[in-house]
Amino acid sequence: KQEVTQIPAALSVPEGENLVLNCSFTDSAIYNLQWFRQDPGKGLTSLLLIQSSQREQTSGRLNASLDKSSGRSTLYIAASQPGDSATYLCAVPIYSGAGSYQLTFGKGTKLSVIP
């Protein structure tokens, strides 16, 4: 059974700091990994999808890396801003027979960027 863990559960940093969020998974046989952002009480916004064949994926100030062999992914946020304050979740898909597909999520890291 795939389990996804995100540590720390919460992180507070001063504005302008670079930071790294961690995601680990128990089954390394993954097809991809997706990072999401969630604002309080809102839905999930897809940030980055990194394929199993990729080591890195970048979007603006965000950079996601993936190391399948060690079961780890990191989300790097450069020059953090107060608007980056949110909960960040990672998820890996489980594909079963007959086209079944479901995401397994971590509990998220709640990021606070202090002005």
Place this chain on the structure above:
Amino acid sequence: DAGVTQSPTHLIKTRGQHVTLRCSPISGHKSVSWYQQVLGQGPQFIFQYYEKEERGRGNFPDRFSARQFPNYSSELNVNALLLGDSALYLCASSLGQEAFFGQGTRLTVV
């Protein structure tokens, strides 16, 4: 382009009642999935539908059911509501490997 839309945004129900939540996927997306997210936890998979057929079901009781319509929109139904069903219900649609989520429906059972 419109993203995934869910209705209603908020809902308050009494224990024992029934509720129907609705989801419209991104145009062209044939797969719709439902997730339940309780406070402080990651979303938990409930159902996946593809081309109007159930393709996957999570570890939820039979009080939970869903269906997908010919236009690929979907409904999630929950019968005999319990206090523990209070949560944010999220709908996701996908065409390839990337999932896109709606803003969710906040269900409160009192």
